Amino acid sequence: MKNIKYVMIVISLFIACSQQYAQTSIEWKSYKTSGRISNSLALQGDLLWVATDAGLVKIDINTGESTTYNKTNSKLPSDIIQCVMVDPNFNLWIGTDVCLVKYSNDIWTVFDASNSPLPYQRVIDLVTDYDGVIWIATLGDGLYSYNGTNFTSYTTNNSDIPSDMIRSIAIDINGNKWIGTIGNGLLKFDGKEWKVFNSKNSGIGDDRITSVYIDPSGIIWAGTFKAGVVKYDGRSWEAFNNQNSQLPDNKIWFIKPDSDGNMWIGTDRGGLVKFDTPDMVIYNQxxxxxxxxxxxxxxxxxxxxxxxxxxxxxxxxxxxxxxxFNSENTGISSSNILSLSVGLQNKLYIASDDNGLIVFANNTWQIFNTQNSKIPSNYVRCFANEKNGDVWIGTDKGLVKYNEFSWTIFDKTNSSLPADYVTALAVDANGNKWIGTYDGGIAKYDGAEWTIFNPENSTFPSIGVSSIAIDEGGNVWVGTLDGGVAKYDNSQWTVFNTSNSDLSHNKIFDIKISPIGEKYIGTFGGGLNVFDDENWKVYNSQNSKLPDDYITAIAIDDDNIKYIGTNGGMAKINKDKWTIFKRAESGLPSDRILSITIDEKGNKWIGTAKRGLAVFKDGGILLGN
Structure with a gap:
């Protein structure tokens, strides 16, 4: 095998972008993950266009300079780019998760349900035929063509196409369209009639077709979801899979040619395959x-x-x-932001699910992971900050005490920590550390002695803890994974659950205490509960503007304004006024909120699932310590 080298292009694992909603101030800024590249590349002269989950990236292949376009700095309606294509007139066509976009001479043209027959649907593949007509595959609303003036739709409602789940398109020398569907096999469309090739009437082993390619001799090649690659010469079928060939993986993402007549096959987990029939050369990690x-x-x-x-x-x-080549890079490389905390000097501590502890201070990013520090795991779940600057960190492999000079690790082998997976932390006014675990109950640690509470030795209701909050009276409020809420008054536990109170759900995600002492409790499907020590009030998607009943994060500022993170966006509650923030109408990178915290300058930091981090402040964000 030749000594082939790869030039890595780091496409800004978090791409910083801003959105201006007021005339003089920026109220949103986001740091979006783009570690996962979507399914498309396109070349426009010396420009390489890359479809990513965090926008459209343009790379100058000569200089390596890159620019990212997203909905905050361009007319793109979404940051999730599914595919890109350059037509014969050098126009760039962009498929997003909501519509089709054309980019030409710095002009963005959006085609959606407001100005075309295209629905609000994922555009997953694009191809140009020999007449310059654009063919558009949607994942859920069929096939479309666009001749520069008019759209034509082919759906199960208006044609004989057997499926609206279109994944890929290729066009042969006779102008026939070969169309890969998800669930209905491979289609041939000659402009009038549809012919179906599936697992029942052909050699196709899986009806989920992920890629279609037609080689110079007219042979049809199709990649499948689980049955490898199939070849069709117009008469017979031949299959290539990990049982009868060197193909390393049966899940195929693409089949593409090079200039030497070889085919290249992208797999889901087996790497890249160079296919010069019958030989295969595999490139993997x-x-x-x-x-x-x-x-x-x-x-x-x-x-x-x-x-x-x-x-x-x-x-x-x-x-x-x-x-x-390097594009703008914050140094962060995590998809899920599980927890956020603000420490001394307004330092922001970020818990990632794959790259350890991340610290943002003075507009500088630091990463502490298992490769460059003593942190025991790259999966960080929670934080608690002490007044002296020590930061307590919960991981799935133990508890960590961290300051700028040292790391101290506590786990089951060297301490009385009841379980290594630490899910919640808090520090009370006396400096006691309260440590919630996934399957060992809750522990109190005063710096020398450990006290453990679990269902076997106390009335504590669960072995699983999700959140801890401490009120001004020193009472410890604990959210559990299946036992409701428990309150500890330094002598006994009081349990609130769906059987003995008006709590709406026993699975708790988060608890925060307001400046006036109310307990705001986020549940797993039961909405937002508010408890004033006597009465309960439940807000859900049916009786309020709450966007979703799965409450994943809560933050409350000094003015008693609540910020509620859900699986469907974020709600701001200011007395009786509700404001809802969604990805489509705000700077949120995702509607799936995982964490929220408020820093010393009033900025709201919002961690999301798979889309990175955002910061928001009415009137304008204030960054820097």
Whole structure:
């Protein structure tokens, strides 16, 4: 095998972007993860366009300079880009998760339900035929064509197309469209009639077709979701899978050609395959420095360089030299922001699910993970801050005490910690640390002695703890994974659950205490509960403007304004006024909120699932310590 090298392009694992909602101040800024590249690359001269889950990235292949376009700095209606294509007139066409976009001469043209027959639907693939007509695959509303003036739709409601779940399109030399569907096999459309090839009437082993390619001799190649690759010469079928060939994985993302007549196959977990029938050469993380074994797209530039996109970035394969390109990079590389906390000097502590502890201070990012520090795991779940600057960190492999000079690890082997998976933390006025665990109950640690509470030795209602809050009277309020809420008054536990109170659900996500002493309790499907020590009030999606009943995060500022994170966006509650923030209408990178905290300057920091971090402040965000 030749010594082939890859040039990694780090596409800003968190891409910083701003959105201006007032005339003089920026109220939103987001740091979005784009570690996963979507399923498409396109070349426009010396410009490489990359479809990502956090916007459209433009890379100058000569200089390595990159620019990211998203809905905050362009007319793109969404940051989730599914596919890109350059037409014969050099226009760029962009498929998003909500519509189709054309970009030409710095002008953005959006085609959606307001100005075209296209529905609010994912545009998953684009191709141009020999007449310059654009063919548009949607994942849920069929096939469309656009001739520059008019759209034509082909759906199960108005044609004989057997499926509206279209995944891929290829066009043969006779103008026939070969269409891969999710669930109905491979289709051939000659402009009038539809022909179906599926697992019942052909050699296709899986009716979920992920990719279609037609080679120069007219042979049809199709990639499938679980049955590898099939070849059709118009008469017979031949299958290539991990049972009868060197193909390393049966889940295929693409089949593409190079300039030498080889085919390249991207797999889900088996790496990249060079296929020169019948030989296969495999490039994976075990035998090369390819960035990922999940390869999602491929193209060859005019110099013969091969470009791939993957779940962990873009790489350029060059047999002669190494060259590294970097786009704007905050240094953060995590998809899920599980917890947020503000410490001394307004430092922001960020819990990631894959890259350890992240600290943001003075507009500088620091990462502490298992490779560069003594933190025992890259999965960080929670924080608690002490007045002296010590930060307590909960991981799935123990408890960590951290300051700028040392790391101290507590686990079951060297302490009385009841379980290594630490899920919640709080520090009371006396400096006691309260440590909630996933399956060991809750512990109190005063710096020397440990006290454990669980259902076997006390009236504590659960072994699983999700959240801890401490009120001004020193009472400890604990949210559990299945036993409701427990209150500890330094002598006994009082339990509130669906059987003995008006609590709406026994699975608790978060608890926060307001400046006037009310307990705000987020539940797993039961909405938001408010308890004033006597009465309960429940807010849900039926009786309020709450966007979702799964309450994942709560933050309350000094003015008693509540910020409620849900699986469907964020709610701001100011007395009786509700304001709802959704990804489509705000700077939120995702509607799935995982964490919220408020810093010393009143900025609200919002962690999301798979879309990174955002900061928001009415009147304008204030960054810097």
């Amino acid at each position: 075990e035998n090369s420095n390819i960035p990922s074994n999940s390869i999602t797209s491929f193209l060859v530039d005019e110099s013969g360089n091969k470009w791939i996109s993957s779940f962990k970035g873009v790489a350029k394969m060059d047999e002669k030299k190494w060259e590294t």
